[in-house]
Amino acid sequence: MTRDGIALEADLLGKKYGGRSRGWALRDCDFALPAGRVCALVGPNGAGKSTLLALAAGLLRPTEGRIEAPAREHLAYVAQDKPLHPRLTVADTLRMGRELNPGRWDETAARRVMADALDPDAVVRTLSGGQRTRVALALALGKRAELLLLDEPMADLDPLARHQLMGLLMADAAEHGTTVVMSSHILTELEGSCDHLLLLHGGRIRLDGPVDELLAAHTLLTGPVADLAPHTVVESRTTGRQLTAMIRRQGPVEGPWETRDPSLEDLLLAHLRTSEGAPA
Numbered sequence: 185m186t187r188d189g190i191a192l193e194a195d196l197l198g199k200k201y202g203g204r205s206r207g208w209a210l211r212d213c214d215f216a217l218p219a220g221r222v223c224a225l226v227g228p229n230g231a232g233k234s235t236l237l238a239l240a241a242g243l244l245r246p247t248e249g250r251i252e253a254p255a256r257e258h259l260a261y262v263a264q265d266k267p268l269h270p271r272l273t274v275a276d277t278l279r280m281g282r283e284l285n286p287g288r289w290d291e292t293a294a295r296r297v298m299a300d301a302l303d304p305d306a307v308v309r310t311l312s313g314g315q316r317t318r319v320a321l322a323l324a325l326g327k328r329a330e331l332l333l334l335d336e337p338m339a340d341l342d343p344l345a346r347h348q349l350m351g352l353l354m355a356d357a358a359e360h361g362t363t364v365v366m367s368s369h370i371l372t373e374l375e376g377s378c379d380h381l382l383l384l385h386g387g388r389i390r391l392d393g394p395v396d397e398l399l400a401a402h403t404l405l406t407g408p409v410a411d412l413a414p415h416t417v418v419e420s421r422t423t424g425r426q427l428t429a430m431i432r433r434q435g436p437v438e439g440p441w442e443t444r445d446p447s448l449e450d451l452l453l454a455h456l457r458t459s460e461g462a463p464a
């Protein structure tokens with residue numbers, strides 16, 4: 185159960201796997217995602233994104249802390265490898281979705297995802313990666329969940345299918361007020377579709393908040409090398425006497441610099457590059 189107005193909440197969440205690695209996959213994660221947001225979950229390989237999504241889906245148990253999500257029947261989870269029953273046909277898979285979600289199944293949403301892109305009689309094991317993604321997304325949207333947890337949902341799709349399905353997903357989420365948490369490495373795909381950001385690195389949250397607030401708090405500046413205090417320098421590079429920096433502002437920027445507002449991609453790249461050197 186989650187608090188009113190909150191779709192997903194973590195409180196000092198930590199996950200340590202057994203086996204040889206025995207490291208913390210996630211540590212001290214605290215966040216509260218408001219309902220109705222489309223949240224990008226970003227971070228380098230091994231940052232803990234899939235672990236966080238699996239914990240949210242209730243498929244893993246936290247080692248420490250807690251994560252609160254809607255009950256299983258109110259959430260849909262699409263794992264990175266899109267597991268489906270290999271021997272069923274596409275039509276049988278959707279029929280199974282309908283039967284497993286009585287009274288809630290949204291046939292129109294599921295069909296919209298399928299469009300005319302797939303033969304209903306095709307057997308799942310014969311589908312390409314992108315075609316399996318389409319079936320998995322059809323099942324997820326058909327479930328009419330409050331919370332959609334999508335682990336790199338667009339990774340296998342060709343550019344046209346990605347564009348079409350991303351648009352469809354965003355329109356569906358907006359129409360129904362669904363909360364979406366979507367991990368992705370394709371930063372351009374997130375621009376314009378996500379309004380909330382969670383950036384993970386080394387199992388810890390490095391950035392969390394509404395995209396517009398995070399963008400408004402940062403400035404890209406270029407100019408002569410100088411002390412940037414009192415601002416927080418996220419990333420800086422110097423070429424000769426020229427400085428280029430991404431800062432998190434503390435008050436107005438005063439000085440001989442040219443400034444511009446960062447794009448989401450600028451912001452993510454700067455924080456990802458900085459996190460590389462940060463202690464995990």
Ligand SMILES: Nc1ncnc2c1ncn2[C@@H]1O[C@H](COP(=O)(O)OP(=O)(O)OP(=O)(O)O)[C@@H](O)[C@H]1O
Pocket residue numbers: 201202203205208209227228229230231232233234235236
């Ligand atoms: N089943 C497992 N057993 C042991 N360690 C695991 C297991 N799954 C993940 N890990 C470890 O936990 C850490 C986080 O992995 P996770 O898959 O959550 O990262 P990710 O951000 O989703 O990465 P990617 O972008 O590559 O998908 C990694 O160090 C990984 O090796």
